[in-house]
Amino acid sequence: MNQTVSPEASRAAHPVSALPAASGFDYTSQVAIVGAGPVGLTIANYLGQWGIEVLVIEKLDALINYPRAIGIDDEALRTVQSVGLVERVLPHTTPWHAMRFLTPKGRCFADIQPMTDEFGWSRRNAFIQPQVDAVLFEGLKRFANVRTLFSRDLSGFSQDDTGVTLTLTGPDGLTETVRSQYLVACDGGNSFVRRTLDIAFEGKTAPNQWIVIDIANDPLGTPNVYLCCDPLRPYVSAALPHGVRRFEFMVMPGETEEELGQPQNMRKLLSKVLPDPDRVELIRKRVYTHNARLAARFRAGRIVLAGDAAHIMPVWQGQGYNSGMRDAFNLAWKLGLVVRGISQIELLDSYEQERKSHAKAMIDLSVLAGHVLAPPKRWQGAVRDGVSWLLNYIPSVKRYFLEMRFKPMPQYTQGVLVQPDGVAAENSPVGRMFIQPTVHTEAGDSVLLDKVIGSRFAIIAWGSNPLWGLSEAQIAFWRALGTQFIQVLPDVQMQGAREVPDGVVRVGDCTGRLKEWFGRYPASIAVVRPDRFVAGLAIPQTLGRVSDGLHTALAIRTPRPAAPAR
Secondary structure, three states: OOOOOOHHHHHHHOOHHHOOOOOOOOEEEEEEEEOOOHHHHHHHHHHHHOOOOEEEEOOOOOOOOOOOOOEEEHHHHHHHHHOOOHHHHHHHEEEOOOEEEEOOOOOEEEEEOOOOOOOOOOOEEEEOHHHHHHHHHHHHHHOOOEEEEOOOEEEEEEEOOOOEEEEEEOOOOOEEEEEEEEEEEOOOOOOHHHHHOOOOEEEEEEEEEEEEEEEEOOOOOOOOEEEEOOOOOOEEEEEEHHHEEEEEEEEOOOOOHHHHOOHHHHHHHHOOOOOOOOOOEEEEEEEEEEEEEEEOOOEEOOEEEOHHHOEEOOOOOOHHHHHHHHHHHHHHHHHHHHHOOOEOHHHHHHHHHHHHHHHHHHHHHHHHHHHHHOOOOHHHHHHHHHHHHHHOOOHHHHHHHHOOOOOOOOOOOOOOOOOOOOOOHHHOOOOOEOOOOEEEEOOOOEEEHHHHHOOOOEEEEEOOOOOOOOOHHHHHHHHHOOOEEEEEEEHHHHHOOOOOOOOEEEEEEOOOHHHHHHHOOOOOEEEEOOOOEEEEEEOHHHHHHHHHHHHHHOOEOOOOOOOOOO
């Protein structure tokens, strides 16, 4: 079930001779990534497809093969889609995965089963992380400009005005040096990079631990995730792909991992959830401590923190993994523009501006969910059960849980965006992720919208010519960024004879979702960033002004192009 990749396989896939080393260094790259977890691997795939030289450095001798995260959301799947690997990941997922909170007597008081797919994928999905990590790693084989080094321990680093120098200890105890323009630290919650930079990691460590037990050939077989709020010992029962069942039990005061691992105690734990606790196929058991911490800074010069190195959170909403994937999507394209010399390094400031507050919101949500599952005081559990019983009969409250409206969606109010004049941020789609419906292409294919966009900017116009409001210089600026210009038409109009401007792609709105989206706002053109967030909203007559604002927000090195004369 679990897939591992050896250092030998890594070297075969990514030969260290693929990129020349500069004089005095063992390895050179444009971007060095410390940590071959999902965040580091995703960033490496994204930069790899942009042709950027990447070196991934991992201290272990193989990818981690034990189960960790078990929930991947629609935003994370959209990120995987952006690097061309989503079709290889989907077989390792269970879509439309419901989460149900149960009272000690088994009554469901919160049933979370969001059925929305506004971003192209199921909102909640179960998965087994090592299998998806292996897909991300294998994806790096596509790029001769990406290398991976296993069994390398980062022992020191320094930075100057032109790059970062890293000192590694290799598998034979030999010292190696790396020179890179930028360093991305994806080295986990105990990040050596963050600690060396003396960046505070503020927050709390939960007072209790949890033992996680993964079992093959699922002895229950029931779908979805159940969180039982039992005051004697709260537990979680989760169905995973490929017939795997995960149980998580709270470690009570005075208990130790060694004691719980004894056969008689394991049997006692499993007897709470199985009629025959002796008849199981154990994959692995581990004890975890839940932390809720946030780095004081995400960037120090040419060094950037991402994933668990920047924030860690309890598992109860499955957002640790997904928050890291949001980091990867937000950071990768910005880093790509900076490395290619299109944007100045100041663009990287927007990464922390946009990601830090949302990471904090997801930490708070995860802590709250943990308190619902295991209230600090027993009387709070009794209040929870009584109030939840009443609220479950109020339709608006039921929808609030069913549609997962309590989950704070990312919305950026500063960074790489231009808010429309006179519109409150909370009422604007700017700073929010753009939808991804199915569209029809000129060739008659039905595809998700991102298939048309690719890993680039997009200027998407409802009905009109997306070039009309731009000067020739502004069009040249957007084309230099690789922007996809898209004209959206009602699907029935795709069959009519219509002149299409050079460089513009037409798509048919076969679901009506794009018409409905544009119909909510006094605008007909959306400027969409490579991470699918709306950077600006306009009508043809105001698109030039929005373009100028984004030229500034992107910290572009070249002078701003002149607005069109009309």
